[in-house]
Amino acid sequence: xxxxxxxxxxxxxxxxxxxxxxxxxxxxxxxxxxxxxxxxxxxxxxxxxxxxxxxxxxxxxxxxxxxxxxxxxxxxxxxxxxxxxxxxxxxxxxxxxxxxxxxxxxxxxxxxxxxxxxxxxxxxxxxxxxxxxxxxxxxxxxxxxxxxxxxxxxxxxxxxxxxxxxxxxxxxxxxxxxxxxxxxxxxxxxxxxxxxxxxxxxxxxxxxxxxxxxxxxxxxxxxxxxxxxxxxxxxxxxxxxxxxxxxxxxxxxxxxxxxxxxxxxxxxxxxxxxxxxxxxxxxxxxxxxxxxxxxxxxxxxxxxxx
Amino acid sequence: xxxxxxxxxxxxxxxxxxxxxxxxxxxxxxxxxxxxxxxxxxxxxxxxxxxxxxxxxxxxxxxxxxxxxxxxxxxxxxxxxxxxxxxxxxxxxxxxxxxxxxxxxxxxxxxxxxxxxxxxxxxxxxxxxxxxxxxxxxxxxxxxxxxxxxxxxxxxxxxxxxxxxxxxxxxxxxxxxxxxxxxxxxxxxxxxxxxxxxxxxxxxxxxxxxxxxxxxxxxxxxxxxxxxxxxxxxxxxxxxxxxxxxxxxxxxxxxxxxxxxxxxxxxxxxxxxxxxxxxxxxxxxxxxxxxxxxxxxxxxxxxxxxxxxxxxxxxxxxxxxxxxxxxxxxxxxxxxx
Amino acid sequence: xxxxxxxxxxxxxxxxxxxxxxxxxxxxxxxxxxxxxxxxxxxxxxxxxxxxxxxxxxxxxxxxxxxxxxxxxxxxxxxxxxxxxxxxxxxxxxxxxxxxxxxxxxxxxxxxxxxxxxxxxxxxxxxxxxxxxxxxxxxxxxxxxxxxxxxxxxxxxxxxxxxxxxxxxxxxxxxxxxxxxxxxxxxxxxxxxxxxxxxxxxxxxxxxxxxxxxxxxxxxxxxxxxxxxxxxxxxxxxxxxxxxxxxxxxxxxxxxx
Numbered sequence: 001x002x003x004x005x006x007x008x009x010x011x012x013x014x015x016x017x018x019x020x021x022x023x024x025x026x027x028x029x030x031x032x033x034x035x036x037x038x039x040x041x042x043x044x045x046x047x048x049x050x051x052x053x054x055x056x057x058x059x060x061x062x063x064x065x066x067x068x069x070x071x072x073x074x075x076x077x078x079x080x081x082x083x084x085x086x087x088x089x090x091x092x093x094x095x096x097x098x099x100x101x102x103x104x105x106x107x108x109x110x111x112x113x114x115x116x117x118x119x120x121x122x123x124x125x126x127x128x129x130x131x132x133x134x135x136x137x138x139x140x141x142x143x144x145x146x147x148x149x150x151x152x153x154x155x156x157x158x159x160x161x162x163x164x165x166x167x168x169x170x171x172x173x174x175x176x177x178x179x180x181x182x183x184x185x186x187x188x189x190x191x192x193x194x195x196x197x198x199x200x201x202x203x204x205x206x207x208x209x210x211x212x213x214x215x216x217x218x219x220x221x222x223x224x225x226x227x228x229x230x231x232x233x234x235x236x237x238x239x240x241x242x243x244x245x246x247x248x249x250x251x252x253x254x255x256x257x258x259x260x261x262x263x264x265x266x267x268x269x270x271x272x273x274x275x276x277x278x279x280x281x282x283x284x285x286x287x288x289x290x291x292x293x294x295x296x297x298x299x300x301x302x303x304x305x306x
Numbered sequence: 307x308x309x310x311x312x313x314x315x316x317x318x319x320x321x322x323x324x325x326x327x328x329x330x331x332x333x334x335x336x337x338x339x340x341x342x343x344x345x346x347x348x349x350x351x352x353x354x355x356x357x358x359x360x361x362x363x364x365x366x367x368x369x370x371x372x373x374x375x376x377x378x379x380x381x382x383x384x385x386x387x388x389x390x391x392x393x394x395x396x397x398x399x400x401x402x403x404x405x406x407x408x409x410x411x412x413x414x415x416x417x418x419x420x421x422x423x424x425x426x427x428x429x430x431x432x433x434x435x436x437x438x439x440x441x442x443x444x445x446x447x448x449x450x451x452x453x454x455x456x457x458x459x460x461x462x463x464x465x466x467x468x469x470x471x472x473x474x475x476x477x478x479x480x481x482x483x484x485x486x487x488x489x490x491x492x493x494x495x496x497x498x499x500x501x502x503x504x505x506x507x508x509x510x511x512x513x514x515x516x517x518x519x520x521x522x523x524x525x526x527x528x529x530x531x532x533x534x535x536x537x538x539x540x541x542x543x544x545x546x547x548x549x550x551x552x553x554x555x556x557x558x559x560x561x562x563x564x565x566x567x568x569x570x571x572x573x574x575x576x577x578x579x580x581x582x583x584x585x586x587x588x589x590x591x592x593x594x595x596x597x598x599x600x601x602x603x604x605x606x607x608x609x610x611x612x613x614x615x616x617x618x619x620x621x622x623x624x625x626x627x628x629x630x631x632x633x634x635x636x637x638x639x640x641x642x643x
Numbered sequence: 644x645x646x647x648x649x650x651x652x653x654x655x656x657x658x659x660x661x662x663x664x665x666x667x668x669x670x671x672x673x674x675x676x677x678x679x680x681x682x683x684x685x686x687x688x689x690x691x692x693x694x695x696x697x698x699x700x701x702x703x704x705x706x707x708x709x710x711x712x713x714x715x716x717x718x719x720x721x722x723x724x725x726x727x728x729x730x731x732x733x734x735x736x737x738x739x740x741x742x743x744x745x746x747x748x749x750x751x752x753x754x755x756x757x758x759x760x761x762x763x764x765x766x767x768x769x770x771x772x773x774x775x776x777x778x779x780x781x782x783x784x785x786x787x788x789x790x791x792x793x794x795x796x797x798x799x800x801x802x803x804x805x806x807x808x809x810x811x812x813x814x815x816x817x818x819x820x821x822x823x824x825x826x827x828x829x830x831x832x833x834x835x836x837x838x839x840x841x842x843x844x845x846x847x848x849x850x851x852x853x854x855x856x857x858x859x860x861x862x863x864x865x866x867x868x869x870x871x872x873x874x875x876x877x878x879x880x881x882x883x884x885x886x887x888x889x890x891x892x893x894x895x896x897x898x899x900x
Contacts, residue, residue: 039423090607106423107369111563112606114556118599126596235552239434242427277442284431284438291424292416486760493759494749494770497738501746504735511695511729513721513750513810522756568737 006149011268017156017225019264020163024218025241026248026256027170028211034187034251035207038106041113042083043215044238045120048231050076050216051223052124058139065139069162069220076216077209084208087112089201124231132228141224155225162221166214167257179206187251215241236280243287247298259298343469347541349581350480351534356561356577357487357570358530363559364567365491366523367503369426372433373558376528378440378550379406380535385453385545386446398536399479406532409436411525418520433555440547452546455539476537483530484574490526491570499523500568553595560602646709648673648814648845653703654693656686663689665869666703671814676840677847678860678877682890685866687849688730691818695727696720708813722751726812728803730819730849736792740783741774743791743802747809748773773809780839781805797828801835808839815839817848821855833859857881865889 025047032040053075054068061067091108141155174180182203185193194200218237223229244263248255267282290298359373380402387393387401417428440447447453490496501509502516510516539545557580565576580601584594647670656664664686671677679687692698694705696717705712712720721727726747735743748770758766778784781801786794791802800820807815817836821829833855840846840859850856856863857877865873865880867889873880880886 039427087603108606110369110423110426111559112603115560115599115603115606118553118556119596119603122593122595122599126593239430246424246427275442278438281435281438284435287431288417288428291420291428490756490759494745494754494767495756495759497742497745498749498754500738500742501735504737505733507697507717508729508733508735509746509750510717511697511721511727512747512806513718513753514746515718515753526756 006151007272008269009150010152011272012265013150013152013156015265015268016261017159017264018268019261020159021218021222021225022237022240022244022264023257023260024163024166024214024221025237026244026260027167027253028215029241029245030248030251030253030256031183031207031211033245035183035190035204036088036109038088038109039113039242040083040088040208040211041110041238042087042117042120043212043241044234044236045117045124046076046079046083046212046215046234047219047222047237048124048229048234049079049120050219051229051233052128052231053216054220054223055133055135055229058136062136065141065224068139068224069217072216072220073213076213076219079216080208080210080212081205083113083116083212084205087116088204088208121231121235128231130231132230135224135227135229139224140227142227153225155221159221159225162217166217170210170214170253173210179203183207183210236283239287240280240283243283243290247286247290247294249296249298255298343473344542345582345585347473347476347537349578350476351537351541352558352561352577352581353574354480354483354534354537355531355558356565356573357484358527358534359558360562360568360570360573361487361491361499361530362523362527364562364569364573365496365503366499366520367422367506368520368524369422369429370524370527371426371430371552371555371559372436373429373527373531374550374552374554375433375436376406376410376531377535377538377554378545378547379409379436379528380532381539381545381550382440382447382453382535383532384536384539385455388455388539389453395475395536395540398540399533402536402539403529403532406535407525407529410528411521414521414524418517418524430552433552437547437551440550447547450547452544453539455543455545472541476541479533479537483533484570487530488570503568557598560598563602564605647671647706648675648708649694649847650706651690651694651703652706654690654700654705655702656689656693656698657701662869664693664866667866667869667871668703669864669871669874671845671847673813673845674843675845675847676836676859676861678856678863679847679849679866680851680853680856680863681866684868685889686869687866688818689869690866691727691816691849694720694816695725718750721810721812724810724813725816726807726810726814727816728800728807728818728820730822732796732799732803734791734794734799734802734806736790738791739787740789740791740794740802741778741787744777744783744805744809745770745774747777747806751810773811777805777809780808781835796823800824800832804835812844814845814847817846819849819851821850821852829855853881 025043028043028046029040032038032043050072054072057063057071058068088109091112141158142153144151144153145157146152172180174184182193182198183206185196185198186200186203186207190200193203219234222237223233240263241260244260245256247259247263248257263283263286266286267279270282271279355373355377359370362368362373363370383402383405384395384398387398388395393401413432417425417432420428441449443449491499498509498514498519501512501514502519506516538549558577561576561580562573563576564579565572565574580598583601584597649671651667651669653666653668654664655662655666667686667690679690681687689698693700694707694712696712696715696719700713707720707723707725710723712723735746738746752766752770752773754766754770775784778787781804783798783801783805786798791799794802804815804817804820820836821832824832829852836846836848837859848856848860857880860877862875863873863877863880864871865883865886867885872885872889873883875883
């Protein structure tokens with residue numbers, strides 16, 4: 001019984017895929033924000049780096065597709081580590097809590113991560129040119145697959161599978177490992193964590209590494225899905241991931257994931273009514289509405305951290 | 307950082323600036339290159355943009371990531387008025403400022419109570435939304451094709467659209483605006499704005515109407531950005547959405563960061579630096595944008611107070627000048643009452 | 644019956660399930676010098692925040708100069724004539740001493756953008772006069788051009804008070820002004836407060852230093868666990884069993900800052 005137009009189901013599926021990639025990025029944002037109370041403006045560039053890492057490997061060595069994803073993860077981890085050392089660590093000059101979360105530090109790291117993102121983006125443009133690079137046909141993950149009345153693509157499944165694996169892995173990391181425990185401790189109370197002997201520096205590094213790996217994975221997945229990789233591709237998804245984090249109440253990973261999915265679906269649905277050029281408005285609109293009307297995020301998880 | 311409230315202090319540097327600007331065409335004429343005029347005009351416009359951002363971000367401490375969008379609003383206002391209503395520069399100049407100010411006011415109404423980082427993100431979103439409008443509302447703004455403005459600068463009937471006329475008009479408008487910004491910045495009003503930057507809750511407890519002042523300064527800065535937009539539209543004759551995207555907002559932000567947050571001369575120097583340096587390094591071609599990022603990063607790291615914040619000699623000189631001014635300002639000295 | 648300068652009527656402030664201030668009623672009349680004491684966590688700073696508009700009242704009313712200030716923003720209460728300092732010393736670090744104090748003046752004698760641009764009125768002169776007067780009272784005229792962040796701790800305390808004085812308040816509330824000061828400095832501060840009071844200023848202060856409070860205040864309000872347990876001249880208060888009990892048996896204690 002076909003009472004729902006399969007077109008909308010398809011849009012829903014596309015939206016969910018998109019939302020999953022936003023979710024992967026949003027988690028990275030949320031982890032970093034939870035631990036340091038700062039916005040990482042270079043997160044979008046990590047996404048881009050992940051995509052390019054995969055692309056470079058593919059054009060150079062033509063490996064199986066999952067190797068490309070691993071390349072993205074590896075580059076993501078390295079980029080996250082470097083980013084933290086370069087743009088965040090130098091501003092944590094003192095060890096007292098007041099300056100750890102001080103406004104001056106937050107603003108200077110916002111600016112420094114912004115500066116780094118510019119360097120990375122423009123650097124990529126110099127090396128690869130600003131035009132879109134297309135992904136070789138064999139690697140595109142958009143072979144149509146019929147599921148009942150709906151036509152999905154292989155990419156939808158792959159994205160879902162990879163995201164699910166990463167989310168489960170993250171949950172395991174956070175709940176069952178020492179590293180995860182230290183991340184949760186530092187998010188909660190950095191000074192207290194230090195007093196009980198947790199190496200906050202190492203924890204922060206780990207957070208960046210994990211968060212960046214997820215962002216890079218999102219980058220390569222989207223690159224393979226849409227078949228287009230270009231240096232500026234991370235900027236807008238980065239903003240949308242940030243929106244998802246804010247909607248989710250800032251310090252909540254489940255909240256960020258759900259918000260990211262909502263955002264993806266809303267955007268995908270919006271393209272049925274307006275041209276795709278306007279679809280970014282959805283995210284910006286959501287952001288403004290959330291900031292103004294839902295100070296504790298959509299799920300009331302609270303936003304008093306700042 | 308000490309700020310003087312005396313108008314006399316600004317006269318000297320302004321006169322110097324004016325002499326430089328007046329002499330510049332003579333120098334440029336000897337090179338006989340229109341290109342240099344273009345760079346000079348571009349520098350001046352960015353000086354105005356940096357100065358207006360300085361007011362809202364450097365003085366009042368509101369991190370603003372969408373300034374270029376209001377510059378764009380002004381430019382589009384000027385371009386549309388010129389092409390669709392046939393209005394000349396005499397009208398488009400103030401109207402561009404006013405429209406940009408109005409949009410800023412409307413934007414600020416719901417967002418001004420947000421805490422600093424969220425306000426910054428809101429300005430980013432607003433900037434992006436305005437950019438999307440410029441790009442996509444093709445019926446109104448011609449979208450990515452941009453608008454060609456054939457009317458040159460024409461003030462009260464005087465045709466100033468030649469190279470020299472354009473240059474002097476741009477210089478004059480920018481100078482006037484910068485003087486106004488300087489007066490606002492170096493006044494008790496400016497102190498009230500600074501107190502918001504330092505500790506806005508505390509400023510509130512001192513009777514400062516923080517929300518109102520924030521809205522005022524945000525609107526004012528947009529006014530000046532809009533004016534810059536009309537200068538740009540008439541000067542270059544062609545505007546397109548790409549002139550006003552996010553990276554331009556960041557460029558302007560980088561200018562005031564490099565020059566020193568809170569310092570107007572710093573904003574001016576930062577603007578000149580970040581426009582002239584890449585031009586001087588033209589040979590580097592695409593490296594210009596990377597340099598913006600590098601310069602911004604290095605200055606945040608090593609000169610957190612920017613160029614002018616670190617020059618202690620300058621600071622000392624200013625302090626002495628201020629002290630001298632205050633002693634005479636009070637006339638009868640300290641023991642009154 | 645004269646209207647009290649400050650009238651606190653069953654003021655209550657709830658944070659979730661915690662009653663930080665519980666139905667406190669009291670008043671302050673013009674010309675008084677009142678102390679507010681109590682063990683840590685008694686609700687003193689919360690009460691200050693209620694009076695100055697920093698925190699909204701959960702219940703009850705506060706009237707200042709006859710006006711109900713429930714729901715007012717801090718700047719509105721400030722412009723009604725209430726000046727305050729902060730427990731954790733909030734000066735504007737990157738501004739000079741003069742500029743810091745001028746903020747107090749410009750808050751209450753506002754200069755708008757057009758005033759700044761065209762300066763036709765004598766507003767700037769008025770602000771300048773008030774600022775100098777406050778600096779003079781606080782003994783800071785010599786360091787007017789120093790950056791606030793470079794001042795010593797003690798001088799920054801005076802800076803905060805000068806800034807509040809520049810508002811020409813009718814009522815000055817000081818939140819632990821002696822915190823962190825040694826004996827000599829505390830004595831000087833006490834003398835300073837007495838001088839201000841003698842000049843006609845109504846003052847209320849929160850303090851842990853009992854010698855200071857008992858020494859200069861005409862009346863002392865005691866809070867414990869959010870409730871008022873005493874409201875009387877110092878000599879009576881220091882003998883009240885309830886007060887002694889609240890401080891766990893010590894009637895004079897340096898609770899520290």
